[in-house]
Amino acid sequence: MPFKVPTLTELNNQVQQDIINAGVPGIETVLKNSVIGTIGTVQAGLSWSHYSFLGNIARQSVPWTATDEYLAGWGNLKNVYRKAPTRATGLVEFTVVDDSVIVPKGTQIRRNDGWSYVTMEDSIRNQAHIQSVENGIDGNSDQTAVLTLGQALAGVNVNVKVLSPITGGADLEDEDDYRSRVIQAFRTSGSLGREQEYIMWAESVHQVSRAWVGRNSFGSGTVVIWIMCDDANTSNNGFPIGDNGTSDKEKRYKTATGDQLAVANYIWDKQPVTSLVIVCSPIPQPVDFVISDLDINNTLDNQNAIRAALKDLFRREAAPGKNMHPSAWDRAIASITTLTQYTITSPVTTIIAESEGNLPILGKVTFQT
Template sequence: MQNSGFSRPTLPQLIDTIRGDLLTRFNEDSVLRRLDAEVYARVQAAAIHTLYGYIDYLARNILPDLADENWLTRHGNIKRCPRKGATKASGFVRWEGVQNAISLPADTEIHRDDGQIYTTTVPTTSAQGVLRVPVVAKSSSQAGNCEDGIALRLATPISGLSSTGYADSIRTGTDIEDLDSWRQRIMARWYDTPQGGADSDYVRWAKEVLGISRAWTHRHKNGIGTVGVMVASDDVDHPAPTQEILTKVREHILPLAPVAGSGLTVFAVTEKSVPLSLALSTDTSEIRAAVIGEIKAFLQREGEPGSKLFLSRLTEAISLAAGEVAHRLIAPTGDIELAQTEVPVLGEVTWAKYKE
């Protein structure tokens, strides 16, 4: 059974054990196919084997580290650590060079080429040649996030306005919390007992807010007795949360923080761009995409504020990319230092020609 040191008997072992016990009690020394002891042994062994299976199932789920999803929900509810749901991406769609006084009503649908749908939230009128309309994604998921400059098209034509606008800061969309991340938050409640304002309390409170996956406490941020909470999302390209999310984090923490605290500051991490110059021996678009994915995962995994990103570790991450055979990392040329408020994000990647 799970981590208990107990070895669960197999069904044949149970049959042999029960059969032996019965034959001993009946003073029998021969095993016949239709002997009553043989029948009893098989029936009882099957029942006991089922019970062992259920006990094994309970042993796996009784603690959150190995629990199934349904049991993890129970553990989370007991520890007041519910799973964070998906959120909708929001931002703006922008038109430039348009006539003034062109209006776009609320609830207007705007489509992305891959089928993602956005809806305008308030009526907006163009001014000074610009129409910048607030929108929200129709579905809740990270897929609603959109890079700036991506073309978005009106579902219904508007007189005097081009059907194509462009994404402007459409972010904040998140998927339902990953099962392992949720499991780690629940386990943190076991390890870090609430202490009425310890560093770990502020980290836990901040991570309870939708859109926040990482947090750090800065003691005496604005003087003795004040607390600074630095937060980041799990977006590898834009880990710094919006002001709206920062406000939600502060409003969530304030009722939980000690009354004696003289000040609480919630602020976003500073994004440190890390540009790369790289040459691949086998250079295809698929391998490039795999390399970029591994680099981003490395930066998010090891880019703790105040830490150092070792060049050897970055090279190792590139080598993990599917299809990569050999490469030369031209830049950066040394380890990357991160300040106490910085997390790394991948900057511009320049692809060079590989030379032996």
Template sequence: MFQIPSLDDLLARARAAFRTYLKGSDAWSWPNNIYASAKVIAGMAFEVFGFASYISKMIFASTAPDIETLRLHGAEFGLPQLPAGPGEGNVIFTTDDAIGVETSATLQRADGAVYLVVTPGSLPGAGTLQLSVIAQADGAASNVVEGTPLVALSGVTASGSYTIAVAAGGITQGIDVEDKESYRQRILFRKRNPPHGGSASDYVIWARQISGVSRVFVERLWAGPGTVRVFFFMDGIYPDGIPDAAAVTRLQNYIETVMPAGSLLTVAAPTPRPIDVIIRNLMPDTVRTREAVLTELRAAFLRLGRVAGQDTVHGGMPYLASPATFSLSWIYQSVANAADVDSFDLDFPVVDTPLKVGETAVPGTISFV
């Protein structure tokens, strides 16, 4: 592999070249114009080498240094970077008298985020009114947990007093623009797994074309010939990455538009299997060490978690939903890897945790005793 010379190396080469081709000159001595000329030449050559290094990284998707270059790689396969999307959900108006809410009525969160009412509604008297809303701005920051209070800026007419709060399930589905590494992995997966008219890898590619879908597992022939079941996660959007019914329906509807006509598709959310962890005699037992252990454990469940299924185990297709367990050794290793941990005892679990079909391991209650 070609090693790009350092600036000092290039400067030494330029000085040596002056001594060789311009007899009697000495680019090492100051002051003289040859000394300055050697520095200028070395600097220009170093810039050229730096640009050549940048170009060499742009050639491959695995080393592309910026999102603009990755977009060029993705465009060759028809894989655009996934855009941001607004949060959606329901809010509840609780009123002591008549109220009317118009389409596109604006509601505001305490931090200034604005939501628009999608479906209008009214009440002739006291009661509760549930309406759909969508965030005015895109991004995960538009998501809101259940119970968050909102205030009306416009489009609400009320005879009495009322309150507005986010309904059960919260406002979800707000998604940031796909980050560089996620986009890179999609492009590399597409390069390594060319379309095969409905192979298992095709379903992974199709599923990940929906914003927010992060991990996908495919179960072939799960209910007989021609049947395919797709499990997926939306990490960072839903707790433990497990999507809600609306997200499942949205993905099902999309894949049905691109899959082979002879297949019968089922899209499902994984079933969470909480695994409780009890750690005894943590040394040193400090808040900082406990937080480090929690961080490592959550990262392990995210990195090593998969969906169990009835498909065949295949080393070349790690995305198949095949029989799986969550290994006890992974928990040991995660705790031991946490920063500042000197020693500990693991009281629970004591054996590997087998997963049933459709289940995925998620962190349960993590206790320190």
């Protein structure tokens, strides 16, 4: 049975009653502002502080309730580290008066909302890679981002063209997410190359939010890892940006690029030496929905709530090669408390994954009254 920690009020009442029951001549009650009553209140406060300290020790003594540096310590025992914040990077192009003009390394570039980037090298053929000045997911942008020079440069147009999505920026990993990975590491003891370990390794890479494993999917001895970067690559609908393949140290298969290469290289020193690990992007399989008979429920708020519920459903339950059944989206939409009437007109049958690597994702949602 769990131990019930008394509240400060309960402790204070107990101390005051103990003073009355102590048998001191002349004390039959404790006045609010009396010296002995004040001493009792102080004693109750000290006792409550001790309970709080012991409670904190208990919380930090196991990984499922530990916080801050104590949680990090538990993670370190299993080589699971909190994902550090990172800076977004991308490729841009400058418009210059002639090809002899070079945009120097360290040139500041600003987004129209004030976010800043700098060039990582002198421009080559009027192009250069840029990096966000600050860490964080807010540095990510798609190719429609409006960028300008931070200060005028002779012979260079102030407008800067984005050639590729600016990606890779990430915030410090949420503590609850980190705790989940630490607990999973304790559940998965040893390093035998089991399926859950490949997932754990892949999700340790800062931009990866989800991962799945396919056994012998590309032939005997192969391990295929499909990854998603839901938060880091919003401009690409959460799919990794790069080419499928292996670590650049692997000689038996083509080398990956981008997000896939980052995962493959991270796993290389951890995987069993005989495994051929291939990191892939899932193949998107959009699923369109038609919601009808909303009547008075056909409001913008309800439409947004339906989209959010379906998006959350696909993120939680969809997996490469996994079929999804109508009961799943029935439950998702039924959880919206503001909906009193609706009909899911489409889809009404099971979503069949077209291949082992196909990942069902939310497509277009159409609303009909």
